[in-house]
Amino acid sequence: MKKIQNYFFSGILIVAPLGLSVYVAWVVVGLADKIFRPFIPLSQLGIPAEIPGVGLIVAFVFFTILGAVAGSFFGRFYHKVVDGILSKIPGLNSIYNTVKQIIDTFATTQSNAFKEVVLIEYPQKDMYAIGFLTSETKGEIAVRKNKKMINVFMPSTPNPTTGFLMFVPLTKCTKLSMSVDQAIKYIISAGLVTPSAPNIKKALPKKKKKLAKK
Structure with a gap:
């Protein structure tokens, strides 16, 4: 039954x-x-x-x-x-x-103002949030920090029209393969509509096996 x-x-x-x-x-x-x-x-x-x-x-x-x-x-x-x-x-x-x-x-989003979807560690260690890469950080902020940074728009859930702007070092961002439209749906649904995961295991570097000590 x-x-x-x-x-x-x-x-x-x-x-x-x-x-x-x-x-x-x-x-x-x-x-x-x-x-x-x-x-x-x-x-x-x-x-x-x-x-x-x-x-x-x-x-x-x-x-x-x-x-x-x-x-x-x-x-x-x-x-x-x-x-x-x-x-x-x-x-x-x-x-x-x-x-x-x-x-x-x-x-x-249709005009490609949001270029890519990124994952950043926020608001604290081992916690992550989705953001949209808008452009490379330039001007006074880039000069004062003297490092390569990007502008990331952090939308809120479930209304992605509100949020805030963050200036994040490029090395602290993980670029995701999901599209902007998929990320928008992900945010609006509060995680209920999950984009399909690509086969990224092959692209990840394989961990080297440690040789057993004799």
Whole structure:
């Protein structure tokens, strides 16, 4: 009986990610259809009204055009005005700023501002934390310390939009093979979503066997 229960839960674990992905996709398509379908003259275009996904296609085209306009002078001016207004409305400004910070963080990871994921010994000996290498330390700090250092952003859990900057000697960092996206998921999930480990045992130097004394 216990073996059957294990098989049952194993089946759920296999199907759950696929089922949830399909459900979310279906909800997104349905939501896009409800919002954008009333603005589309389907009958005049000869498109059957019952075809799902038409609203999603229109939404894709709409946001693509909006993104292109946002890059122009008018778009930047409009964004600056809207940003200034929403940032000053009590109650709404906290929600707007939080969402904006989260979006900016993920946009930053896509633009490769976070170059690599590193592991550093923090906050004390034999305790470690994940950070993001942003650049090499330069300027006054590099001159005063007179050693090769890197700038590491240390995100907090479960909100990686907050954190602090650390200047770490390069020799004190361990570069990880996981991607920035994987590290972000790792941090947000508080360690529940663990990236798969690469086969690094072959790359590690083999320990020399000590010869037995005769």
